[in-house]
Amino acid sequence: MVKVTVCGAAGGIGQPLSLILKQSSKISHLSLYDIVNTPGVAADLSHINTQSKVTGHVGNDQLKDAIIGSDVVVIPAGVPRKPGMTRDDLFKINASIVRDLATAAAKYAPKAFMCIISNPVNSTVPIVAEVFKKYNVYDPRRIFGVTTLDIVRASTFIGELIGAEPSTVACKVVGGHSGHTILPLISQVPGYPKLTQDQLEKVTHRIQFGGDEVVKAKNGAGSATLSMAYAGARFALNLIDAAFYGKQLVECTYVQLDSDKQGAQDTRRIIGNELEYFSVPVALGPNGVESILPIGTLSPFEQGLFSKAVTELKGNIAKGTNFVAESKL
Structure with a gap:
């Protein structure tokens, strides 16, 4: 019996993510929360003939009922990125949302596995961690920043270049989840020598800034919601398989x-x-993070990417921790 709560379930990521999760036989209760429209989304999904019970919860008064006793809490809540909007702009809006949802989780589901999708992930994951610390329920093995979309994009874009089926291309992507902090380790992918330096630089940039590509293509009407929903559901379902069903799985994820x-x-x-x-x-595994595995050998090109990423990440992390330190919980 696994209860999964999706916070932000009526949004552009939350609805398709919830649809994918509803199809899983591993989830017994799918609890949907948002500030508007959740009962309708829940009613719609509840007609799908899979075993999980679906409940819809709306507004602050129903947040406790949505989250209490959850085994997994997935947070895609927040505003999407619009053309010209930086992740710093996003932070100002989304930080408070994530802080308040983390507070509810710390109170009502302190042992839940937390899957953070809300951008900017580099900063929102530290926000969740700091909130859990304040409530004395912090376990770094159970809080994850979902960076799976970077891995999905890497598989797709590299597969196109080397003529491989994208689903068979396994590329580690480490670092963070924004721009230059996204570090695809393409040198470890079989078929990598086929790429010229120009191709390597271009595909690395495309993986790092794939979100901009979608924002531009949608012409102000949204961001990468469908691919993010796919990636977020993939991570959540793999975590469930590993934590509750004994499967041995490895994912790249942003952790402490x-x-x-x-x-x-x-x-x-x-x-x-x-x-x-x-x-x-x-x-x-059952504890969440069972072990952190080696990054492996880097190419000279990849080594050059790391220094810029480390500097940027340091600032992103400080922004998240400072936000909670200055908040009244």
């Missing part, structure tokens, strides 16, 4: 490196000790 100090030593060797959070390959 102290969730496995021993395993993080390889990452620390490359990035130093300044960063608390980094997206790394993680073996998932």
